[in-house]
Amino acid sequence: MNNFKDIYNTYYKLVYRLAFKFLGNHDNAVDITQDVFLHLYSQLKLKREIYNTKAWLYKVTSNLCMSFLNKTKRITKHEYENPAVDEVDNEKNIEVVEALKKMNKRDRVLLTLYSEDISYKEMVEITGIKFTSIGKTLSRALKKLKHEMER
Amino acid sequence: MKWKGNNSKCMSDEMIQMYIDNEIDEFEKAGMEKHFAECENCNLRLYEQKKLIFDFKQSISLVNIESIEIPEFKHEKTPVIARKKYRLFYWKWAAAAAILIASSLFIYKKHNTNIQDDVRYIIFDMSSEVDANKPLHEQSMSIYIIDKSGKQIENNINNL
Ligand SMILES: [Zn+2]
Numbered sequence: 001m002n003n004f005k006d007i008y009n010t011y012y013k014l015v016y017r018l019a020f021k022f023l024g025n026h027d028n029a030v031d032i033t034q035d036v037f038l039h040l041y042s043q044l045k046l047k048r049e050i051y052n053t054k055a056w057l058y059k060v061t062s063n064l065c066m067s068f069l070n071k072t073k074r075i076t077k078h079e080y081e082n083p084a085v086d087e088v089d090n091e092k093n094i095e096v097v098e099a100l101k102k103m104n105k106r107d108r109v110l111l112t113l114y115s116e117d118i119s120y121k122e123m124v125e126i127t128g129i130k131f132t133s134i135g136k137t138l139s140r141a142l143k144k145l146k147h148e149m150e151r
Numbered sequence: 152m153k154w155k156g157n158n159s160k161c162m163s164d165e166m167i168q169m170y171i172d173n174e175i176d177e178f179e180k181a182g183m184e185k186h187f188a189e190c191e192n193c194n195l196r197l198y199e200q201k202k203l204i205f206d207f208k209q210s211i212s213l214v215n216i217e218s219i220e221i222p223e224f225k226h227e228k229t230p231v232i233a234r235k236k237y238r239l240f241y242w243k244w245a246a247a248a249a250i251l252i253a254s255s256l257f258i259y260k261k262h263n264t265n266i267q268d269d270v271r272y273i274i275f276d277m278s279s280e281v282d283a284n285k286p287l288h289e290q291s292m293s294i295y296i297i298d299k300s301g302k303q304i305e306n307n308i309n310n311l
Contacts, residue, residue: 005224013217013219014216016216017216021212034222034224034225037224038226041226093210093211095210096207096210096211097211100211111207114208115208115212119174120169135165135168135174136164138168139165139168139200140164142168142200142203142204142207145207146203146207
């Protein structure tokens with residue numbers, strides 16, 4: 001499983017960051033990241049083929065985060081503390097994560113992935129949204145988000 | 152691709168988004184650039200959308216992952232016992248949950264006699280969200296059952 005170790009070290013921080021963007025909480029992001037790689041580990045152990053590792057990891061991370069959020073429903077503000085973010089930045093981060101939470105699941109996942117500079121092609125792979133809908137959905141979702149933040 | 156606007160050549164929001172994301176082909180791109188140079192309105196919309204994207208990406212990307220340590224990979228679920236914090240505030244809910252769990256576990260035991268040997272801790276995690284105005288069955292709650300070695304064997308029995 002040398003392959004696994006390489007993937008783990010290469011993608012750990014990216015998976016963590018994506019999870020943090022969804023959850024706004026360091027401990028939960030670490031937990032989800034561990035779960036994502038546990039999932040990968042078992043897939044590789046079963047010799048299941050994964051074609052695009054990065055897209056696969058982002059997909060599993062998004063799914064696990066969204067189901068975690070469905071379970072915990074609301075997260076109180078103080079949970080957004082992150083050791084790697086200063087206080088002013090943390091406030092801004094809270095604002096955007098709070099606004100994202102008010103959006104529908106599709107927009108929320110898409111915008112979070114978008115912030116990771118993922119190509120449209122990869123977004124299709126991760127979310128299953130049609131390529132021809134991505135541009136329109138993003139454009140609308142960004143405007144909606146701005147509206148939510150101004151309220 | 153559709154071209155919408157007061158002027159037949161004016162760009163749709165979708166086109167502007169795709170242009171910024173560099174997701175359109177070179178031929179279309181050239182046509183769009185020509186239009187941006189001529190049309191003040193579309194040029195302004197381009198600028199505004201760019202700003203919207205910049206602000207969004209900046210405010211959400213505040214995590215400096217360089218300072219995040221990569222932990223050693225563990226092949227099992229992390230024991231949750233060490234990290235869970237208890238708040239005195241929730242003791243009433245915890246007590247209510249304890250009775251519920253004790254009774255449900257009793258039923259579970261009846262069906263599976265091995266469970267007694269495996270279970271070491273049962274943890275009620277009420278820390279996610281408690282709204283005192285709601286009845287207990289609407290509270291979000293996680294239950295963790297930990298075996299002797301500290302591994303999590305059962306979790307997240309939600310909304311009992
Ligand atoms: Zn125009």
